[in-house]
Amino acid sequence: MTHVFDDDVVAAVLRHMNADHLDDNLLISRAFSPLGDVVSATMTTFDGDAGQWHVITADGSEEVIRVPWPGGSITARPEVRREIVALYDAACARLGVEARPH
Template sequence: MTHLFDDAARAGVLGHMNDDHSDDNLLIARAFGEDRDAAAAVMTGFDGDGGTWLVELSDGAPATLKVPWPGGAITERREVRREIVALYDEACLRLGLEPRPHA
């Protein structure tokens, strides 16, 4: 059964990703989605199995992208950051970009 995070966890993670890491959202969408030229992406949700993004494709059409966590299913809020960082690193690798260091 997929783990569902509480409202506070969802609000915190989504707020942080969309306010502070909008460029990372787009990198993830381009690397894991169907359109390497996607125009924008907003993280809209996540659960124990992965993250979900609303992507604006290069032709302006919307698409929903669900990406599984690289490390497998999770159940703890602290694990979300680890998995998003892993998605970012993999996105950079797929796109041939140098990832920034993680604090």
């Protein structure tokens, strides 16, 4: 069964990702979205199995993408950061972008 995080945890992570890591949201979404030319991405939720982003493309198409955590299912708040960093690193590798230090 997929782990569901407390609403306070989800809200805090989303606030942080959508205020401080907009470029990371975009990078992750560009790397893992089936849509091409993603120009905007907002993290909308997550659970123990994956993160979810709302993406918009240059032509105005919108989609919600769900990207599984690279390390598998998680159940604790500190694991969320670890998995988002892993997604960022994987996105950089997939797109040929040099990752910044963590």
